[in-house]
Amino acid sequence: MRIAIVGGSFDPIHDGHIQMANQALQSLGVDEVWFMPTASTPLKDHELTLNQERLAMIDLVVKQNPKFKVCTVELERLGKSYTYDTLKELIETYPEHEFYWIIGNDQLEQFDKWYHADELVKMAHFVCFDRDGELAESKYDIMCMTMPAVPVSSSEIRVGNKLNYLPEEVLRYIYRNRLYVKEFVAARLTEKRYEHSLSVARLCEEFALNNGYDMHIAYYIGLFHDIAKYMPKDEMLKWMESVCPENMEYPVAVWHGFVGAAVTKEIFLIDNPIIYNAIYHHVLGTSRDPYAMMVFCADKLDPLRGYDSSELIETCKKNIEKGFDLVVQQNREYLKRG
Ligand SMILES: [Fe+2]
Numbered sequence: 043m044r045i046a047i048v049g050g051s052f053d054p055i056h057d058g059h060i061q062m063a064n065q066a067l068q069s070l071g072v073d074e075v076w077f078m079p080t081a082s083t084p085l086k087d088h089e090l091t092l093n094q095e096r097l098a099m100i101d102l103v104v105k106q107n108p109k110f111k112v113c114t115v116e117l118e119r120l121g122k123s124y125t126y127d128t129l130k131e132l133i134e135t136y137p138e139h140e141f142y143w144i145i146g147n148d149q150l151e152q153f154d155k156w157y158h159a160d161e162l163v164k165m166a167h168f169v170c171f172d173r174d175g176e177l178a179e180s181k182y183d184i185m186c187m188t189m190p191a192v193p194v195s196s197s198e199i200r201v202g203n204k205l206n207y208l209p210e211e212v213l214r215y216i217y218r219n220r221l222y223v224k225e226f227v228a229a230r231l232t233e234k235r236y237e238h239s240l241s242v243a244r245l246c247e248e249f250a251l252n253n254g255y256d257m258h259i260a261y262y263i264g265l266f267h268d269i270a271k272y273m274p275k276d277e278m279l280k281w282m283e284s285v286c287p288e289n290m291e292y293p294v295a296v297w298h299g300f301v302g303a304a305v306t307k308e309i310f311l312i313d314n315p316i317i318y319n320a321i322y323h324h325v326l327g328t329s330r331d332p333y334a335m336m337v338f339c340a341d342k343l344d345p346l347r348g349y350d351s352s353e354l355i356e357t358c359k360k361n362i363e364k365g366f367d368l369v370v371q372q373n374r375e376y377l378k379r380g
């Protein structure tokens with residue numbers, strides 16, 4: 043059989059990788075495409091998400107096409123993985139197969155840095171799928187093919203951009219297992235506001251647990267509640283105009299609730315009316331939905347705010363409605379005092 047290998051850290055796997063695999067099937071006429079996740083990439087240095095998590099996401103993609111497989115040779119090997127060692131192992135294990143090793147344009151440029159580059163091109167067919175239309179020159183025997191661009195990278199996804207380039211199942215997996223989600227928030231807030239968001243998320247979880255509600259939903263409401271807090275004003279204005287122009291008369295400080303709800307849905311693709319509603323109302327406390335009450339209270343009672351809120355926190359744990367009424371009352375007095 044002719045096998046194309048698509049290697050990468052797949053942290054996470056996205057439409058760009060899938061496009062490469064499909065392209066290999068179509069243009070190279072290979073019988074199968076094997077996704078080969080790396081344990082650690084010699085030329086990259088960011089810390090990789092756990093092997094089992096990356097593998098689980100690849101599995102979700104592999105399930106959708108009988109010609110897709112996953113090859114864990116590099117994951118199983120401890121320490122650095124060089125393509126040379128991997129190919130050697132593949133050739134020994136599967137002498138009946140012919141291998142096509144797919145690389146991107148960025149890898150083509152650096153190919154002379156690859157371990158035993160001269161040997162490599164004799165061991166398998168190296169194929170460069172050029173994504174940006176400007177093919178690098180190479181002295182090596184590498185076949186180059188152009189491929190329609192999929193403008194996304196895993197690093198963009200890890201900070202919560204371009205999530206629409208993830209297969210639906212992978213996105214669901216990411217949220218279910220809380221992969222990257224803290225980075226989504228950290229990338230958009232100051233450190234202090236980020237710590238506050240984590241603290242509110244924890245408190246929301248506790249309130250949910252003790253009041254018999256879904257902790258996972260509560261966590262995401264807490265985590266994302268202030269996501270729009272530092273959005274530049276002109277951008278905020280655009281969101282307000284398109285999402286809720288009727289709310290423009292509210293003070294600007296209140297807007298981040300309305301816009302945050304919309305951003306959570308449109309950018310982070312969390313399409314849950316409960317979450318939308320709770321974030322929407324978190325600044326003013328204008329909803330008596332249990333989740334909205336939880337985040338309103340958690341936001342006001344966050345221990346990081348530096349006053350002793352432990353008594354009210356206990357009340358909210360016992361009975362969120364009662365706690366909510368007390369927090370609303372306290373907030374009203376606080377505002378009156380100015
Ligand atoms: Fe807020």
Ligand SMILES: [Fe+2]
Pocket residue numbers: 238242267268341
């Ligand atoms: Fe907040």
